[in-house]
Amino acid sequence: MPLTSKKPPLPSEDKRWRIVNGTMRRHGYARDALIETLHTVQESFGFLDKVALRFVADSLRVPLSQAYGVATFYHFFTMKPPGEHVCLICMGTACYIKGAGALLNEAQAALGIQAGETTADAKASLMTARCIGSCSVAPAVVFDGETMGNVAGKNLREKLAGWRPA
């Protein structure tokens, strides 16, 4: 907790902390850099954990409760490490009207997990998005950052099967 005004030391030798520190420095360690910094943490580490939140909160002199409140308010931030592969199904209206619900069911069945979860072998995570703005090619699914449009159940099954060799 920020009982002193000194900047806290980096949590570990991990070089990614310097990237995080860089974002904060660029914003002059201003409190309003909290969300920007959390984005950097998530980009660098894939998720936020309490070590990171404490480090960022202490550096920016944001109360811990506020930092945690912010991190959990915005659904883009995740507190769990993602799997090796991430399948993100868009549930926007256009996709929903064109069968995104069925795709989600297929993906849940194929991976044996619910949306928001990661397989036990940490191979794959299944996520949903509110709308990724690819409505013109609905239904859309993002596989490891790459958007695929007009997705049919078959494409989805093939792609997921490729991630988890039986």
Place this chain on the structure above:
Amino acid sequence: MNPAPSVKTLMIDGKDVSARADQSILDAARENAIPIPTLCHLDGLSEAGACRLCLVELKGTPRLQPACVTLVEEGMEVTTQSPRLEKYRRMVVELLFAERNHVCSVCVSNNMCELQDMAKQLGVTHVRFPYRYPRLPVDTTHERFTMDHNRCILCTRCVRVCTEIEGAHTWGVFGRGVDAHLITDLDIPWGTSDTCTSCGKCVQVCPTGALFEKSKVGMQSQKNPDFLNYLNEMREIER
């Protein structure tokens, strides 16, 4: 000395009243013994405008306005009681009861609870909406106090008193929507918080049995938030 703020005259429920320009409708009404129900408001804390119980009708304004944050204006005509307002107020109370597990009969604050009082005052004899029955924890880790999430109405008085008066910033709000709940620091057990000063202000301002002092039951568990006015007044003098 600041120049005296200008005085506005307005009408509340047909009664002519005057108020300082920096006063809210709620302040003006209460000074004139016109009751407006509130839950998130507490004298001495900033306003949240969250409970919506204090909504009033303003002549010439289509939307209902919260009395706690709406400043008085010259010539304003305010209606604080109407069948429509009363209906909405009752619904707010119903929604709160349905949201979490407020089992009054087995609550530390039974008969000393602002939510329970509000239900009686507004004539809520039953809740028409389906109860949600969420499964919520009770944090008993603090040596003197308990946090029972089942009884919390998220008025955030505790968050505000901890931030604005005590300055510890121990309390915060986790998540959002109907899943939002109070946290201490990084969502750690209250008893392990090292920002908490154990001052107990949060307990005193809590309107329900969500925050209470251990080993105090019955009449002993009566809350007393009056210290807020004293603290604020003394601070003002020091300045």
Place this chain on the structure above:
Amino acid sequence: MSKATLATIWLDGCSGCHMSLLDMDERLIELSPQFELVYSPLVDAKVLPRNVDVALVEGSVSSDEDEHKIRLIRSRARILVSLGDCAVTGNVPAMRNSFPVDALLHRVYIENATLQQQVPTERLPVLLKRVRPVHEVVTVDVFVPGCPPSADTIYSVLKELLAGRVPDIAALSRFGI
């Protein structure tokens, strides 16, 4: 004037509301010329008559038997009163609603039992998945919250109902206490 028929029903509750009813003491005698108690756990009558003027219901709907009973009573009662917090809100019986029934039974009859660890199944009412206040199952005419409602409250409610008026409950009682 013929006497009004009164029934009292005990679903899932602690019987505290019935105790409170008895707490009316001499006022019971005062009102007694006006009603006939045709069905109640307090009397011997075992059959619910076809026409009941006022039915006082204590307790929440927790089992298939409760559900059956309340539907039957509703079909035969002119005025149905939810008496007390269990009937009105679900109250303490509904505190189990945050847990699955199976887990609950397991906890009670197996984990916490020292003898004969088994979940009873035969000749017992089946617990509903969720305990529900009476009005979530049937239409309720009068709500009297309170745990229990005081004898004074019940007296006023009864007196008003017997006089053919709708009592103003908000002034009389509240949740809890």
Place this chain on the structure above:
Amino acid sequence: MTFEELEQIAAETRENREKSPRELNVCVAAGCLSLHSDAVKKSLEEEVKRTGATCRVRGTGCMGLCSLGPLVASEPSGQLYKSVAAADAAEIVKNLEGAPVPRLLCSREQPFFQRQNLIVLENSGRIDPEKIEEYIAADGYRALVHALTEVNPNEIVQEVSKSGLRGRGGAGYPTGLKWGTVSKTAGTTKYVICNADEGDPGAFMDRSVLESDPHRVLEGMAIAAYAVGATRGYIYVRAEYPLAVKRFGTAIREARRLGFLGSQICNTKFNFDMEVRIGGGAFVCGEETALIASIEGRRGAPRPRPPYPAQAGLWDMPTLINNVETFANIPSIVRRGGDWYASIGTKKSKGTKVFALTGKVRNVGLIEVPMGTTLRQIIYEIGGGGPEGHKFKAVQTGGPSGGCIPEQFLDLSVDYESLRELGSIMGSGGMIVMDDSACMVNVAHYFMEFCMSESCGKCIPCRSGTAQMFELLTRMTLGTATARDLELLEELCDMVSSTSLCGLGQSAPNPVLSTLRYFRDEYIEHINEKRCRAGVCECGSTVGVTA
């Protein structure tokens, strides 16, 4: 930067282009990109290199007709190719000079293109969004230079007022009025914020504009800053739009390089700079005060208004917040005059509106039409109608804050007021066509789930009321609801819309109210007969499933 310098850059850019006029423009905006237009572009580049053809291959922004992507335009002939695959590269490059490839040809003469009137999208698909020179060659930044060097801030506000432009974010507040308030409010620092937190599911107008023509938005913001006296700007972009974030970041750097941002812009006393802020996935941050809280690094919970951001916004300073499309209109208005803009559209809604036309319609994509165009023209002429064998049921506008409009109102001309009268709203411009395969109760349920999860949780009606409405709608979709549940639902709709703190809660009941208004029989069927005529809900029997 002066007009002469601007003209010089424009002339050089045009000259370079004329030297080798042949070019293949590949759409690399989100829609085509998700159909792998990047691979098409690469393949075309390789083919050009291999054959030594004199032709530039450029990545451009959105060309509109996304459902036929990836789209490639061949210049100067103007041929448009549809559904291009990487394997088509050889054939396209081979036929650069001769006849076009008929197999891939997409006519520009079809109503989809002819019916539109492009202002905001005029450069989309025509310029490389990452090259500021191309924007300048398309008359870019002339409006800013004009504003700074030839007119005073007040005149700009007046011109915008005269144009009749209204906020394109949804509510339709007159832009000139808002600018006037901010310009008149005193403050040590004033801010301009561009709201690019396009959270409505089914809307991608802002995304496309930012990806296809970012400088237009930047220029609009700079003009706004000059007009209201602001020195700092923020653009708040959704994290879900990484390409838009990247392209806008590039645009800021380029604008700084040429002196359109920074201090003493165009040798005047005007200083203005801006930065991108990335959202965190919270729909409520589309609400002004929540967005401000988010830029300040806090939870995106709205606060009661007044005070309005124009009076006390970011860090309690006077703040102008407009949406992407609003700013994108500004350069054209300043360049061509408020009267010109006001000559387009209807009496109360001026100019054009960009819509993202999606759902059960043949031509899916991004369109821009004058206000007052009818829904029928949009859906049937531009959109080409729905797929064979299905009957049109409703068009959804305004996202989770809007409503579903049934067939009998298709001849209604679209503007802010007409949509509101029908129980929907303009919103940011998502337009989702639904046919008889959609169940209106299910659609209402879908949007309520959205509002419930996106509620910030601060005020009780929205936090708890949306959860209750969701539960009641769930019962309907499962066939367990009673007539009493419908009554409660309607009561809640009224209460939540009347008492919620911010626009999210106030409009959350709209999808329910509008479907109840026009498709009440579907609700009754779900309740009384446990039947879903579209066969979407599992509410008991599925008798009456159409196809």
